[in-house]
Amino acid sequence: MAVEVAVVGAGPAGLAAAGELGAAGFRVALIDEYPIPGGRLLGQRYHWKNLVWDGKQQAETLVDNVRQWHEVRWLLQRSVYDLERAPSGWALSLNPGDPSVVYAQAVVVATGATEVPIPLVNWTLPGVLAVGAAQVMTAVYGVAPGRRGVVVGANPLSFAIAEELLEAGVKLAGIVMAPGSENVDVVGSLDDQWQRIVGLRGGGAWPLRTLGRYMTHAWVRQFLMSHAPKSGVPIRGVRLRPNVVATAVEGTERVTGIRLARIADHDESIREGWSEPVDFVCVSGGLRPVPDLFRIARVKTAWVPELSGEVPVISPWGETSQTGLFAVGNAIGVESALVAIAQGHLGAHGVTRYLRGQSLDYRLAEPDQHRIQLAREQSPIAFHPKIGQGVEHLRALFLESLGAP
Amino acid sequence: MPTHNDEVILCRCEGITLGQVRAAVQQLQPTSLRELKLVTRLGMGMCQGRVCRPIIQSVGQAMFQDRSETRLAYQIPTRPVSFGDFVKADDDYE
Numbered sequence: 001m002a003v004e005v006a007v008v009g010a011g012p013a014g015l016a017a018a019g020e021l022g023a024a025g026f027r028v029a030l031i032d033e034y035p036i037p038g039g040r041l042l043g044q045r046y047h048w049k050n051l052v053w054d055g056k057q058q059a060e061t062l063v064d065n066v067r068q069w070h071e072v073r074w075l076l077q078r079s080v081y082d083l084e085r086a087p088s089g090w091a092l093s094l095n096p097g098d099p100s101v102v103y104a105q106a107v108v109v110a111t112g113a114t115e116v117p118i119p120l121v122n123w124t125l126p127g128v129l130a131v132g133a134a135q136v137m138t139a140v141y142g143v144a145p146g147r148r149g150v151v152v153g154a155n156p157l158s159f160a161i162a163e164e165l166l167e168a169g170v171k172l173a174g175i176v177m178a179p180g181s182e183n184v185d186v187v188g189s190l191d192d193q194w195q196r197i198v199g200l201r202g203g204g205a206w207p208l209r210t211l212g213r214y215m216t217h218a219w220v221r222q223f224l225m226s227h228a229p230k231s232g233v234p235i236r237g238v239r240l241r242p243n244v245v246a247t248a249v250e251g252t253e254r255v256t257g258i259r260l261a262r263i264a265d266h267d268e269s270i271r272e273g274w275s276e277p278v279d280f281v282c283v284s285g286g287l288r289p290v291p292d293l294f295r296i297a298r299v300k301t302a303w304v305p306e307l308s309g310e311v312p313v314i315s316p317w318g319e320t321s322q323t324g325l326f327a328v329g330n331a332i333g334v335e336s337a338l339v340a341i342a343q344g345h346l347g348a349h350g351v352t353r354y355l356r357g358q359s360l361d362y363r364l365a366e367p368d369q370h371r372i373q374l375a376r377e378q379s380p381i382a383f384h385p386k387i388g389q390g391v392e393h394l395r396a397l398f399l400e401s402l403g404a405p
Numbered sequence: 406m407p408t409h410n411d412e413v414i415l416c417r418c419e420g421i422t423l424g425q426v427r428a429a430v431q432q433l434q435p436t437s438l439r440e441l442k443l444v445t446r447l448g449m450g451m452c453q454g455r456v457c458r459p460i461i462q463s464v465g466q467a468m469f470q471d472r473s474e475t476r477l478a479y480q481i482p483t484r485p486v487s488f489g490d491f492v493k494a495d496d497d498y499e
Contacts, residue, residue, distance in 0.1 A: 080484075096490055184413075247410075
């Protein structure tokens, strides 16, 4: 199959890009692994200001917009497992085949982010799942993952999904902290984890908001967090237990409980241990951008902690270091769906200019960049308190790459 | 922080525990994350790191003072592919 543009990923960013490209009259292939378009929007449902953010509804609007353009071909339930240069632009290998290869003059990579797992003793037992899987089960398929669960790992995703689980009538023993050791330390020290929650924004998620700004001081944060009651602090109905760490999953055939421990005041050593009955455990280490297609295509990438991981170095039009290969959405930094949609629009405008041989002068991207910034400010969730710094860093890397031979 | 028990599984596909990793490091003395992978099969199972990569990177950082989070390579195919589709793709390739 030959098209002008291949869009990889039909989440908020990919759908937004495909809609703009369809409107511009291009022949587009829109590829996604999942049978239903919408990506992670499908599971999102939470209260936002006085409204309900309904991701499914948002996805439907984006899908309807794409469907009116008949030059957009939908290739669902297919994975892209290779991406390489071809004489006409790029060749994408698809599995399952038919078509097995898509040739495109330009590519928009909108592959989103993936979840970070937290290893726990017995985490291979049935009933342990990634928090995102619990969200998909509950919000997309209407199946409760269990009767009473626990979320291990505190980050914006944990809070959003815990709220959804409660709304669906599932009971939770709260959000507890992830363990670590000198050899494996996926989400950082307890204080690293605390800092991430203190930076949480969104719908007044932090009842200690008045205390929030003092919590940027290490000693205040450490004092308050380590002295929180063992049962936790209620945050919009979800109990955050900042000084309780999960040490093991309990059960033989399947999950029957969780082993917890309380952390002593200053030194992060275990003070006491006990078990609580649960029938499912959600591990939640946060989200990381998916860099595999960038790395395969030899795109220049960088590790940017504020953007949650390894991201491509991109121009203000979203073009990577490989000409004709553009990147949008969570694949260039974990942010909310509103930002991803705005990035999808920008990427589509960049591709349009590229294919029409128009200037990709970065000053011309300013109106679209401004819309992304607005979306960032309006977003219900900020996945990292210093996202602006990450964006600046990436921009500096791009400018630096212009100077490089 | 509470120390992870030796029995905690780091690589689910290959069933590699933290204890096995610690023992391999002690006995075989790999000098890099790549060598540790080759002696233990850590991250080399069915998922090809799609689940465990962050865990394995964190082991690399802790055990080999490897500050590069992006050290491990990505290989094609980036997703599992049947041989039939592989052959078909080859036929379709221009």
